[in-house]
Amino acid sequence: MTMNRRFLLIRRPKGTPVPEDFSLAQTPLAEPPAGSFYVRNHFASLDPAQRGWMDDEPSYMPPIKLGDPVRATTVGRVHSSANPDFKPGDWVLGLNAIEEYSLVAPGGFTSKIDVSRVPSPSFFLSGLGAVGMTAYFGLLESGRPRSGETVLVSGAAGAVGSLVGQIAKIQGCRTIGIAGGAAKCKRLKERYGYDEAIDYRGKSAAQLSAAIAAVAPKGVNVIFENVGGDILDAGLMNLADKARIVVCGLISEYNSASGKVGARNIWQLIVKQASMIGFLVRDYVPRFAEGGAQLAQWMSQGKLLLDEQIEEGIENAYPAFMKLFSGANDGKLILKIGA
């Protein structure tokens, strides 16, 4: 009998998730009902958004139910199928969960992918998946950078941020990246081509604001925000007129147990006639092929570097997920849960 190991959410985290909020369960794999199929998940995407889905708050998706496995985008192969459109062995990408086998009901959000074009099927969770599409459409459609403008990216060494910085350079922009620690700042300049790198560690909001002002005395035209909190507040104090702030993520507050911080300096939106635009990649699903083709071209031309950090084993799901919040990852964090 085939067993299915599943990483379950059994308690809603209060602030920072702890191991006791989760459980690794093992259940026998059944046969798929008519019209459904099972995917053997090979890779699961680890994303800050998953932390939000663990809360019982109104969002763009329902909260993960207690006792359910942690929702995740996965790449895998069809294992057993009662759906004539999906045959065992087919590679698929879908919104499933951190579990060895996911049941995909008829009409579920899972589609076939051609892995022959990519170095690893995991690329569909990074550059050619939501991460790449978020960087591409978030920057270009919501941020609308023009050549010669200055683009400030927080979480600049992260999965999305590292791509945003490189895409902004391709657009002819000057790029400033904010990241934590000297090693990441070195990486920003040497690997991702940022013109300036700012280490936020040990800096107050006022010091961070001064550090941005020192390298962007005329202000920044676009902020691509992944972090929030003091970093967003410092960015807000350095806007050029008519600046656009793409709010992609607010990872600094996802684990806050003391309530949301948000953006204290939104008065600067008035002063600079600036806009803050919430970005959700879901809106761009119909244009993923277009974005993917462009990103793949830039990669093949050597203009765009894509980094993945692959963690091994579903039994390591909790420590792997927590690396998102400690800054202990370089590149897109992915959990490998199958051969």
Add this chain to the structure above:
Amino acid sequence: MTMNRRFLLIRRPKGTPVPEDFSLAQTPLAEPPAGSFYVRNHFASLDPAQRGWMDDEPSYMPPIKLGDPVRATTVGRVHSSANPDFKPGDWVLGLNAIEEYSLVAPGGFTSKIDVSRVPSPSFFLSGLGAVGMTAYFGLLESGRPRSGETVLVSGAAGAVGSLVGQIAKIQGCRTIGIAGGAAKCKRLKERYGYDEAIDYRGKSAAQLSAAIAAVAPKGVNVIFENVGGDILDAGLMNLADKARIVVCGLISEYNSASGKVGARNIWQLIVKQASMIGFLVRDYVPRFAEGGAQLAQWMSQGKLLLDEQIEEGIENAYPAFMKLFSGANDGKLILKIGA
């Protein structure tokens, strides 16, 4: 010898302004230098923005210098002139100060107005001035309401808010107004035609959010924000997809001595793919004639009610100004400082 009474800023307020931050000075009026003229101010506009100019913080205008009179838009008549384009007796509108006579240097931001078209010259400080233009362009250009959409206005009984609600109704929108106290809420519905009125007094952010949800179960498409703080946070929890939030003012925090609050719930911008747009009427100066013509037409058709609250006497400048923050005004607050 003609004396000039002037309402000076002599100390930067910490939090809520106190009488000791100001001084009423009296100085002899000189002759205007070549190219300049003196305006005898009849009406001075009292606006929340003036509180911001009293702080020593980077903004869209330099701070008022200590010892200078409090900057204000005024309407008055040319008194003595060494500028051939401005003759004694001409009515003018300009960015001057709360003082009986303002010196306008060559090229100063002061222009002649035709007061024969309006019931009172003070209309150039309310409906036909920055207040009317803010409501008109802020709602229509930044909020972009469509017929049938729901528009939420905070500070809804105020100078700008009362106009925004009425303009939104003219556009075919459903309007929800937030104001403080039963009398103002009654006024919202009976005088300004709001479909729903919510009294924020005595309500927590969560209760306010529930009150909005009760009258807008599908969310609001446009927020016209004049207040900030808990009221903005409650609005953010009730956005429809792709909502637009026009940030016109944040009066709840202008007197804060404990730092800015901002918007704690900006994570909802991501969830609802919503935008927050800072509005400054200065951008629309070239279109004031267009906006003024439309507002004047609506007024003459009886579709738009314009309320002014005129306070008397430069010696009452401080208590008059403070009415902006206590909610003790109905309609546009104006200080009459000359016959």
